[in-house]
Amino acid sequence: MKVGLFIPCYINQLYPQVGIATIELLEKLNVDVGYPSGQTCCGQPMANSGYEYESVGACNNFVDNFKEFDYIVTPSGSCAYHVKKHYNIIPQTTEVTKVRDNVYELCDFILNILKIKDVGAAFPHKIGVHKSCHGLRGLRLGSCSEVVGEKYSYIEELLQEVKGAELTTLSRNDECCGFGGTFAVTEEAISVKMGKDKIQDHLNSGAEVITATDTSCLMHLEGLINRNKQPLKVLHIAEILNSNI
């Protein structure tokens, strides 16, 4: 099984520790991980801003880098969703459809492809899970409160096996944090208010750490937490699953 690691642009440049945790975790789980050196971005920032046509170069670059792999794994539900859902703007060659079919968010990959629940991590803290929307409602990494059906959450299934981890309960289990890419800037007032409310919900639930499948949501929340000097930390799910404190 050839697995290609996709590290999204902003994680690569601003949060390398998330990429490091991801690759270390996958290697711990005996996955043969390849990291193609020419990767940049999935193209989402332009596409979600209405400039899909400016993202074609990024899409092609992505496919070029990952066409050889059986699976593409990324610590970002949002980017995986973008490749799956919006790569219909380039010709649908077998390489493109293969890439779209086989791109996986990290937790989804560990639980459903590797079939591993207990990754051997220990993290004795109260953890608040932020269910990032694109992973939740786009990739269906968990059930969401609007839809009637069986309740499940891949991220929580993995966290439940982490030694010492205690999951807290939010009053609004799966509300968006307000990041939304360029939305965070173009709709600043709403974005900030949504983030503040989300943080308050986590504080009320007694969480010490907020985690998510997406660093982008966490970057937005962390920006507010740090500015307002609030007693919360953010860690990507890969960092928790890779820890052994």
Added chain:
Amino acid sequence: MSHSKLASIFNKDEKRVDWHDKALWFVRHKRDLSVHNVKGWEELRNLGHGIKAHMLSNLDNYLIQFEENAKKNGVQVHWAADADEHNKIVLQILKENNAKKIVKSKSMLTEECHLNPCLEADGIEVIDTDLGERIVQLAKETPSHIVLPAIHKNRHEVDELFQEHLGTKPCDGDPQYLTGEARKHLRTKFIQADAALTGVNFAVADTGGFVVCTNEGNADMGAHLAPVHIASMGVEKIIPKQEHLGVFLRLLARSATGQPITTYSSHFKKPRKGVKMHIVIVDNGRSEQLSRPDFRASLHCIRCGACMNTCPIYRRSGGHSYDATIPGPIGSILSPGKDLTKHSTLPFASTLCGSCSDVCPVKIDIHSQLYKWRQIITKETPQPFVKKQAMKAMGNIFAHPNRFETVGKIARWSLRNLPKAMINSKPNVWGHTRDLPLGPEKSFDQWFKDRENDKKS
């Protein structure tokens, strides 16, 4: 004004935002409690979606069938291509009947057509009889929500409005007293009315009948007392068969307010003796929307308002920030079809979180349509030069790994070394209220290269 500007004005009063958000979340939560108890809820949604899709594919035939059956029942049927024609037809009917005082039950279509000012200009007294609508009418405002039109107003504001317009006593916003006074006021209007106008929630092709849903019974009081009943309906309100009502009535009330069924689901079929019944069937841009394959499913909408209640942006920006007859997520995919330039910011008033699509009882892919409108808007309406150039530059950088590496290096260095005051200066909107991450020394790329080299050595 853009959605973002209007929303930031609404957000200046954080307490009001909190209260607005909580009030609507309460309704969304009630909806959850209600639908999670219904066995086969998702199947009902599929059915609703399927019936609407089938109806839209055969719209012409069902409309003709409806007209034939309605006429057989003794109802007069009128066709209006647009808002202007609709208003003229209504005015004509009123004039023919010498009607000077009109009671109206809730109808977003007549809002869309701006019927009230048009009738008032002709000296007709128009009274909105839904309590929320009456409140916004007295305040000379438009509804900020399609099911809860006055949700942006608190009881103290209603108290003041009633004192001013209905001569009530100050009551510290006592809801019971205010409702009682509204009831007295509206009953006088019902008794005096020369004609009643209602909307149409569902028009049934195979019977020619139609259903109007209200929680206050105001449509019934109007229509049962007045000698003329005019019902305005959008072309998409048609459903093929009477038996389909069972699907939609169950979906509508639960999605709207968490009720098992709306308090009054009144079926109208033929006029009572000595009473005239008219139906005005209105297109007003709907067939144009139908012609857009990516957006036609927006016409499935049964106007339950669930997408507004669930939308974290709507809850925190207020309905008026959308500056459109139908606000919120569904409005943001309907309005650009009417006027792309005026409503060009609405599809961007979303994080594309997808909650609207998942809550929608007839499974409209709202967030996907928002995404699709964005692509059209940036091509067909004027965009800020800076945004266009920035997107072009980003596209270019991300298409070329070497350029990405260089830009990344500069960004990390700046975040690490530049003074905070410079980083968080005015043009950096992010930095107004949020910190940026501290730029790390090494990118992941660099870390990986170093590790590979270490392995070799």
